[in-house]
Amino acid sequence: MRSVRHVGGSVVNGIWRLGYASRFFVLTLLKSPVSFRRFHQLTMREVYFTGVLSLIIIVVSGLFVGMVLALQGYETLQKYGSSEAVGTLVALSLVRELGPVVAALLFASRAGSAMTAEIGLMKATEQISAMEMMAVDPIARVIGPRFWGGVISMPLLAAMFSAVGVFGGYLIAVVLIGVDDGAFWSQMQAAVDWRQDVLNGVIKSCVFGVAVTAIALFEGYDAPPTAEGVSGATTRTVVTSSLAILGLDFILTAFMFTGV
Amino acid sequence: MDRTIIDLWVGIFVAAGVVALMVLALKVGNASTINLSESYTIYAEFDNIGGLKVRAPVKSSGVVVGRVAEIQFDPRKYVAKVALRVDRRYEFPADTIASVLTSGLLGEQYVGLDVGGDTVVLKDGHTLKKTQSAVVLEKLIGQFLYGKAAEGGNSK
Numbered sequence: 001m002r003s004v005r006h007v008g009g010s011v012v013n014g015i016w017r018l019g020y021a022s023r024f025f026v027l028t029l030l031k032s033p034v035s036f037r038r039f040h041q042l043t044m045r046e047v048y049f050t051g052v053l054s055l056i057i058i059v060v061s062g063l064f065v066g067m068v069l070a071l072q073g074y075e076t077l078q079k080y081g082s083s084e085a086v087g088t089l090v091a092l093s094l095v096r097e098l099g100p101v102v103a104a105l106l107f108a109s110r111a112g113s114a115m116t117a118e119i120g121l122m123k124a125t126e127q128i129s130a131m132e133m134m135a136v137d138p139i140a141r142v143i144g145p146r147f148w149g150g151v152i153s154m155p156l157l158a159a160m161f162s163a164v165g166v167f168g169g170y171l172i173a174v175v176l177i178g179v180d181d182g183a184f185w186s187q188m189q190a191a192v193d194w195r196q197d198v199l200n201g202v203i204k205s206c207v208f209g210v211a212v213t214a215i216a217l218f219e220g221y222d223a224p225p226t227a228e229g230v231s232g233a234t235t236r237t238v239v240t241s242s243l244a245i246l247g248l249d250f251i252l253t254a255f256m257f258t259g260v
Numbered sequence: 261m262d263r264t265i266i267d268l269w270v271g272i273f274v275a276a277g278v279v280a281l282m283v284l285a286l287k288v289g290n291a292s293t294i295n296l297s298e299s300y301t302i303y304a305e306f307d308n309i310g311g312l313k314v315r316a317p318v319k320s321s322g323v324v325v326g327r328v329a330e331i332q333f334d335p336r337k338y339v340a341k342v343a344l345r346v347d348r349r350y351e352f353p354a355d356t357i358a359s360v361l362t363s364g365l366l367g368e369q370y371v372g373l374d375v376g377g378d379t380v381v382l383k384d385g386h387t388l389k390k391t392q393s394a395v396v397l398e399k400l401i402g403q404f405l406y407g408k409a410a411e412g413g414n415s416k
Contacts, residue, residue, distance in 0.1 A: 048266045052273045091288045156277025163280035166288055185287070190324075193315070194289040202281070 021218045028143050028217070035144025042141075046149025050111040054157060057106055062161035065098055066090055066168025074177055083173075084183035088191040090169030095192060095201045096257065099162030101249050104208035107154055108241040112216035115146055116237040119220030120230035143221065147213050154209025155202050162201065200256045207248055212241045298348045300384040301329060304358040304371070305339040310394025312360050312369045318344050320373040325350045328371060344371060353378035359392035369394065 035043065073089040119142065122128050128138045166188075173179040192198065216237045223233035309331065318326035326346035334341045344358070355376030362369050382388075 044270050045266055047270045047273065052269045055273065055276075095284060095288065153273075156274065156280070159277055159280040159284060163283045163288075166284075188288055190317075192289045194285050196315075198281075198284045198289045201284075 051153030066165030120223035150213030158205035360394035
């Protein structure tokens, strides 16, 4: 009997939180014009913190993911005598899937967790209440710039991840293994379509950017104002946004790449 | 002073992102090869298109000159009507023959254009008069077996 009550309670609580999160998200969008007009300098600062400081991990991971894809792909393709197709394999998997998804996962753990911890601590040390006292809207001043900073950075980071990954694949396949240079690029160009593949990858990363940033900001804003609460919220950010990325990726892929 | 340094880094970051997108579009993708705005559409009617897909290449002498834009079934003539979007740089005579071919043994299917000798060139919206359908493997095997059986009957 008690377990039934517990399950019911957690379901109701989850739906309640979802509603609160949706209202928070809509409020952020509504206050965005104010954030842009008055706090654009802060938005720049957030692009710096979430985008520029994530560059190293994104570029290094992209390079290694591309190199590993080329190594593994070459092993298998070489058996069928089509080792030149390794370029197609690397480019298509990076541009369509791995670029947006892995970059978003890294972004969630590198930038999303930091955002949650920052806002959670601002709340715990009552900086947010202080802003309200001074008639400064915390949604427009704190949340809006961070949201747009994350949304702007994410597609750019994913594009860099894919581009560097293709370069890593080129390094392994052409420079190290010795696949023909011209065939590598021409097969890749014949297979990768600008609209179908590249643009859809960018759309995916935009959606992931919105999801990750919104989850991170909400978890921070909703965190209980204690040390334990902030640490729990940070963990939840990484777990929830990773699950959201994978779930959204499945839905977007089903829409984008199967309806031929 | 601090702000300008951040602005510089953000500028570098955004520029690098845009460069990455350009690389993906031009070097990895094929945005540069065929410009869809400078193309014209011709139609071809096939009895059977086999496994031809939209966006399959249109080749002449092995060179990609366009893409398959649309495939429709004509319910009155019972044929497949295929729209071919061809690069405007290339002009083909009106008696050009379109055929559905396969690249390699297991490769993708494409439309091959065999050029005729007419002096009139194809214009936007024209329909090709002569086409050759895709080879369906089952029919080919069926014909082969039928031929063998007929041969066996004659030799008796």
